[in-house]
Amino acid sequence: MEIVMSVAIGLLFMAAVYLMLSKSLIRIIIGTGLLSHGAHLLLLTMGGLGGTAPPVVADGVSAAEYADPLPQALILTAIVISFAVTSFFLVLAYRAYQELGTDNMELLRGTEDYE
Amino acid sequence: MSNLALFPIVIPLIFAAILMLFPKKLHMQRTVAIAGVVTTLASALILFSKVNSDGVQAVTLGSWPAPFGISMVSDMFSVLLVLSSTIVTMFVLFYSIPTIGVKREQSFYYPAVLFLMTGVNGAFTTGDIFNLFVFIEVLLMASYALIVHGGEKPQLRESIKYLLVNIISSALFVSAVAYLYSVTGTLNMADLAVKIPQIEAVGILTVIAVLFLVVFGFKAAIFPLYFWLPGSYFAPPMAILALFGALLTKVGVYAIMRTYTLFFTMNTGFTHELLAIIAILTILAGCVGALAYFDVKKIIIYNIIIAVGVILFGISQMNAAGVEGSIFYLVHDMLIKAALFLLVGILTVIFGTSDLRKMGGLIKNYPVFGWTFLVAAFGLAGIPPLSGFPGKLLIVQGGFEGTHFWGSLVILATSLLVLLSVVRIFIYAFWGEPARIKTINRKHYLSMFVPTAILVALTVVLGAGAELFMPFISDAGEVLLNPSLYIDAVLKE
Numbered sequence: 001m002e003i004v005m006s007v008a009i010g011l012l013f014m015a016a017v018y019l020m021l022s023k024s025l026i027r028i029i030i031g032t033g034l035l036s037h038g039a040h041l042l043l044l045t046m047g048g049l050g051g052t053a054p055p056v057v058a059d060g061v062s063a064a065e066y067a068d069p070l071p072q073a074l075i076l077t078a079i080v081i082s083f084a085v086t087s088f089f090l091v092l093a094y095r096a097y098q099e100l101g102t103d104n105m106e107l108l109r110g111t112e113d114y115e
Numbered sequence: 116m117s118n119l120a121l122f123p124i125v126i127p128l129i130f131a132a133i134l135m136l137f138p139k140k141l142h143m144q145r146t147v148a149i150a151g152v153v154t155t156l157a158s159a160l161i162l163f164s165k166v167n168s169d170g171v172q173a174v175t176l177g178s179w180p181a182p183f184g185i186s187m188v189s190d191m192f193s194v195l196l197v198l199s200s201t202i203v204t205m206f207v208l209f210y211s212i213p214t215i216g217v218k219r220e221q222s223f224y225y226p227a228v229l230f231l232m233t234g235v236n237g238a239f240t241t242g243d244i245f246n247l248f249v250f251i252e253v254l255l256m257a258s259y260a261l262i263v264h265g266g267e268k269p270q271l272r273e274s275i276k277y278l279l280v281n282i283i284s285s286a287l288f289v290s291a292v293a294y295l296y297s298v299t300g301t302l303n304m305a306d307l308a309v310k311i312p313q314i315e316a317v318g319i320l321t322v323i324a325v326l327f328l329v330v331f332g333f334k335a336a337i338f339p340l341y342f343w344l345p346g347s348y349f350a351p352p353m354a355i356l357a358l359f360g361a362l363l364t365k366v367g368v369y370a371i372m373r374t375y376t377l378f379f380t381m382n383t384g385f386t387h388e389l390l391a392i393i394a395i396l397t398i399l400a401g402c403v404g405a406l407a408y409f410d411v412k413k414i415i416i417y418n419i420i421i422a423v424g425v426i427l428f429g430i431s432q433m434n435a436a437g438v439e440g441s442i443f444y445l446v447h448d449m450l451i452k453a454a455l456f457l458l459v460g461i462l463t464v465i466f467g468t469s470d471l472r473k474m475g476g477l478i479k480n481y482p483v484f485g486w487t488f489l490v491a492a493f494g495l496a497g498i499p500p501l502s503g504f505p506g507k508l509l510i511v512q513g514g515f516e517g518t519h520f521w522g523s524l525v526i527l528a529t530s531l532l533v534l535l536s537v538v539r540i541f542i543y544a545f546w547g548e549p550a551r552i553k554t555i556n557r558k559h560y561l562s563m564f565v566p567t568a569i570l571v572a573l574t575v576v577l578g579a580g581a582e583l584f585m586p587f588i589s590d591a592g593e594v595l596l597n598p599s600l601y602i603d604a605v606l607k608e
Contacts, residue, residue, distance in 0.1 A: 028279060032282045032283070036282075039293070042289070042293045043289060043293040043296075046293035047297065071293075074292070077245075081252045081285075085278070085282055085285075092271070092275060
C-alpha cells in the first residue's frame with residue numbers, strides 16, 4: 001500500500017511542479033494546492049499505514065491496532081497552515097490582478113524602479 | 116522547572132493580540148507596541164542571566180515526559196539570538212514610528228511586527244522539529260503581511276514571488292519532516308540526536324540532511340536558492356526591510372546550524388563539505404551583486420547573502436574556533452544589518468532616491484550621520500576594533516585549522532569587496548559635489564537618526580568589548596560542539 005501511495009504522491013508532486021512553472025498565476029496557485037496535498041499525504045504515508053482502528057481510545061481494541069496518531073495531528077496542523085497561506089495567496093493574486101492588470105507571470109518580471 | 120524560556124515568545128504574542136483590538140488609536144498602538152517590546156527585552160535579559168548561571172533551560176510543555184511533549188530549549192546560543200533579535204526589533208520599532216506613515220500604522224502594522232517577533236523568538240527557542248516548522252510559518256505569515264503592507268504595485272508584484280518560494284520551501288519542510296519521522300520515529304530534537312547515531316542506514320540520513328539544507332537554504336538564501344531575495348527585499352519600506360534583513364534569513368541560518376551540529380553529524384565528510392562549498396559560492400554570488408549595483412538598498416541586500424555564506428562556512432568546519440566565530444558573527448550581523456538598513460533608509464529620505472549616482476556631498480550638512488555610516492561600514496567589513504572583526508577572525512582561524520584553508524582565503528579576500536561595496540556608498544553619498552537634497556525637519560531627522568546611532572553604538576560596544584562577550588559565545592559554542600549537554604538538559608528525567 002505504501003508503494004501505491006508513494007507513486008500517487010510522486011504524481012501529485014509532478015503535477016504541482018508542472019503547474020507552478022506555468023505563466024498564469026491561478027495555475028501556480030492550483031499547483032501550490034497540489035503540492036501541499038502531496039506533502040500531507042506523504043506525512044500520512046511515512047507515518048506508516050498500519051493499524052486498523054482510528055486513534056480514539058475504545059474498549060476492546062489493543063494498542064497495536066490503533067493507527068499512529070502523531071502524523072494525523074501533524075497533518076491537521078499543516079492543513080490549517082496551508083489553508084491560511086493559500087487564502088492569503090488567493091487574495092493577494094486578486095489584488096495584484098486588480099492593481100497590475102495582469103495574471104501573466106512573464107509580465108510581472110523585474111522592477112522598473114531601478115536601472 | 117521554570118517557564119522562563121517561554122516568556123520571550125508569549126509576551127509579544129499577548130501584546131500583539133491586545134493591539135488587534137484598537138487598530139485606529141495611533142498613540143495607544145505606539146505605546147502598547149513599545150511596552151510589548153521593552154517587556155520582551157526585559158524577559159529575554161532575565162532568561163539570559165538564568166541560562167548564564169544555571170546552564171541550559173529546558174521546558175517540556177504540559178509536564179509530559181521529554182520526548183513525548185513539545186520541548187522548548189534555551190541554551191546560550193538560542194538565548195543570545197533571542198536577545199539580539201529583540202534588540203533589533205525594538206530599534207526598528209522606534210525607527211518605524213516616524214517613517215512608516217499613519218495609514219500603515221493604523222492597519223495592523225504593530226501587531227504584525229510583534230507576531231513576527233513571536234515567530235522568530237519561538238523558532239530560536241523550540242526543541243521540536245515540527246514545532247520549528249510551525250514557528251517558521253508564524254513568522255512567515257507575519258512577514259507576508261508586512262511585505263505587502265501598504266499594497267503598492269512593486270510590493271504586490273514582489274510578494275507574489277516571495278509567497279510562492281516560501282510555500283514551496285514549506286511543503287519541502289513538511290516532506291523532510293515526514294522522511295525524518297519515518298526513519299527515526301521521533302520529532303523531539305534531543306531525542307533525534309540520540310536516535311540518529313544509532314541508525315545504520317547513513318545513506319538515507321544523508322539524503323534527509325541535504326533536503327533540510329535545501330529547505331533552510333531557501334529561508335537563509337544560500338547560493339543556488341537566493342534568487343528570490345534581492346527582488347523581494349527591495350519592495351517593502353525601509354523599516355520592514357531592516358527587520359527582514361536582520362531577522363528572517365538568520366532563522367534559516369540558525370536552523371542549519373542547529374540541525375547540522377545536533378543531529379546530522381553522521382556523515383560530515385559529505386554534508387559539511389557540501390555546506391562549506393555552498394557557503395563559499397554564496398559569498399562569491401553575494402559579492403558580485405554587492406558590487407554590481409548603484410542602488411544603496413541593493414548593495415546592502417546582497418551583503419545579507421555574503422554574511423550568510425560567512426556564517427555557514429564557520430559552522431561547516433565543526434571546530435571550536437569556527438563555531439564560536441559563526442555565533443559571534445551571527446549576533447554581530449543581526450545588529451549591523453539592521454543598523455545599515457536604517458542608515459541607508461535615512462539616506463534615501465534625505466535624497467529622495469536610492470540611486471547612488473544622484474547623491475553627493477552630504478558630509479557638509481550631516482557630518483555626524485556621515486561618520487556614523489563610516490563606522491557601521493567598517494564594522495560590516497571587519498576592521499579590528501569593530502564588531503565584524505572577532506567573528507571573522509575566528510571563522511578564518513577555523514578554516515585554517517580545518518581542511519578548508521582555501522575557504523578562509525576567499526573570506527579574507529571578499530572582506531575587501533564587502534568594504535569596497537559599502538565604502539562606495541560613503542564616497543558617492545558623502546563626498547564629492549553636493550547633490551540636491553530634500554529639506555527635512557530637524558526633529559523628524561533626529562527621530563530617525565537617534566535609534567540608528569544607538570544601534571551602531573551597540574555594535575561598536577560588541578566589537579570593542581569582545582573580551583566581555585567571549586565567555587557567552589564560547590558557552591554557546593560548547594553546547595553546539597557537545598550535543599550531549601543539550602540532550603541531557605532535555606531528557607534529564
